[in-house]
Amino acid sequence: MILISTRDRIVERADTLFYEGGFEATSFADIAEAVGISRGNFYHHFRTKDDILDAVIDRRLERTRGMLEGWQGEGANPRERILSFINMLIANRTKIMAFGCPVGTLCSELAKLDHAAHARATDILGLFRDWLTAQFRTLGAGDRSEPLALHLLSWSQGVAVMAAAFRDEAFIGNEVAGMEAWLVSLTENSFKTKEH
Amino acid sequence: MILISTRDRIVERADTLFYEGGFEATSFADIAEAVGISRGNFYHHFRTKDDILDAVIDRRLERTRGMLEGWQGEGANPRERILSFINMLIANRTKIMAFGCPVGTLCSELAKLDHAAHARATDILGLFRDWLTAQFRTLGAGDRSEPLALHLLSWSQGVAVMAAAFRDEAFIGNEVAGMEAWLVSLTENSFKTKEH
DNA sequence: GACAATCTAGGTCGTTCGTCCTAGAGATAT
């Protein structure tokens, strides 16, 4: 039997609620009720709403690092590892169609709120950017590695926004197929001849 | 001298505030103060917050239709008209880097809030989708017109999310250049040979 | 077994929210 601390349960639930309902719209009471504890107990662990947001971002940073490390082990080569990234859109398609990308929507919300945690939320995207950059570099993309990484990350963000807006599962499939084809065309053509 | 009705001034200001601060985080008092009227006066024009959201979406729908009609007249051919769409990212880059895409972020927020107006906000994206589809069809894209339209729309949404997260103006420029190159490659190659 | 630290519960504070109401000012019509 695994015992999970109250603090961790709070962060876990808050993470879900922030994702599914937004940071601003989620109240202390909502989280406390979801965890099944009193507000007083909640306040013992987190004194302000910003504190729990920080904890949620920390959790996401850590889980993202873990996921990227997992992909690093899974894929035999960079191309397969990048496919693991792309496959996120398929694996999480139901939630994405309902709530968008957890990271992208949080960054967008914090940008509008002019919230101090915006930069740290963006760091999560930064983890993906840097990991993808490393993959493209291993593929031989050289100086184009980071622009390619940003492009693929941006591509997935666009798909998430559109999927949440139109609730269109077929669209996700089309775009994922496009990403895979793009990846193949990159490895087959561009990196051998070094022109742009 | 042009007289603008109080109602129109309210909708205009609310549109800006919803964009820059988010729908949920913007209060009646915020809008009333921005317009320079009392809350009572405000309430005379809009009884609920949903009413003003509807009015803001109506305004955006109408302005979007107007913009698309304008592009229709500007561009000599479909390719140039599509460039007008792409150029939005450059023209509005400062605001996009600060607040993202007005339509995409609104759709994302309303999705999380499970708000009834989500579908109508998505209709704004639908206007762009349909207009772009018509352009690609004129270009000879046939059945691929709508997927191509969705892809370009999605692309721009991704760029907006990333630009707002990283506050990276150079990234916008890179992606816009990529869009333009993609558009050229489409018209030069794919539509003549009908394969895939 | 006594004591200290931590955890939990729930009440309370001041503020702000969306919403509603009344009253007066201004315009319009007969």
Next chain:
DNA sequence: ATATCTCTAGGACGAACGACCTAGATTGTC
């Protein structure tokens, strides 16, 4: 001139918000 309608102002409401406090329950330590 009187009555009617629209516009404007600002107070008031109950509810919910983030934040804080006190007190009892639990756990750990010596």
